Amino acid sequence: QNFGKMFKIQFLDEHNQPQIPIQNSWGFTTRSIGVMVMNHSDNKGLVLPPKVAQIQVVIIPIYDQKKIESGVIDALALQVENRLKTAAIRSYFDNRTGKNAGFKFNEWELKGIPIRIEIGARDVAKQAVMVARRDEREEKGDKLVKVSMPLDDTFVAGIEKLMLEIHENLYRKAVKARDDNIVEVSDWQAFLQQIQNGKIVLAPHCNDDTCEDLIQKETREYFASQPDLTGVGATGKAKALCIPLEQKSELSTQNVQCFHFNTCKKQAKKWILFGRSY
16 A cells, blocks of 8 residues: 555545555556567667567668669658558658668667668669568678568568568567576575576475565575676575466475475475566
8 A cells, every 4th residue: 555655546435435545566668668678689779579669660762873863762762651651550761861871770770670671773673672670680691681572562461471470580589588598496406596597487386475585585695695697786686476377287286395395394385486686
C-alpha cells in the first residue's frame, strides 16, 4: 500500500468506505525498452524488431550527377515511399542535403531501422531497388545482407515478408540467448558459482519467503568478497526472478530438497528462476 499512501490513491469499497489499494508498480514500459535494447543490438547500434520500430523502412537515395539527375532518383524514391505507406508500412525517405549516402547508412544502422532501401542510377535503369536487412551481415566483411528487389506487383508483399522474417529471426536469437544463459542447479555451491558467472539459475526451491530473504542476505555478503567475473561491476545479491508457469517437474509429489536445504531444511515445492541484482 506504499504507492497508494504516497500518491493519496483511494477507492470506495462495498461498504462505501475509502480504502487504500494494494498494488504493484513494475515500471514495465521503460524496463521493456531497456530489455529490447540489451537483446536486440550489436556493435553498430540498435536492431529494432519491425513490429515496434517507429520507422520500419528507410529509403536512401544514392546521387551521382554524372550518371543521372537527382530529381529522377527522388521521383522513384517518392513512388516507393507512397507504395509502402499505402500498405501501412512505416517508411521514411531520407533526402536530406549535406549528408552523403554512407553517412546515412551508418546513422540508420545506429538507430536500428529494420530495412534500408537504396536507390541509385543502376536501380532506376532496372526499375528495382537494393534492400538491406539490419539483422544480418555478410559472412565476409561487415556489410548488411542485401538483395535486389524489382519494383513490380510483388514488391510490397516482398517487403512485408522480409519484415516477418526479420521479426522471427530476432525472436529465435533472443530465445537462444536466454536458453544458453539458463543453468539448472540443485545445491547451494553450484548456485553460487553459476550466479557469479552471470547466469540465470533454475533451481528447486521451497517457495518460502523466509528462505528467499536468507538467500538475498547470504549472497549479498558472499559476492561482496568475490571478484567480478561478469565484467559489469556486479556486486549485488541474488534473488528470485519468477516462478515459471511451465514447471520442469511437479516437485510437490517428489522428495526433492530445496537447493538452500543446508539452511532452510525444507522440501522443494517449485522450480524457480534466480538472478543477480546489479
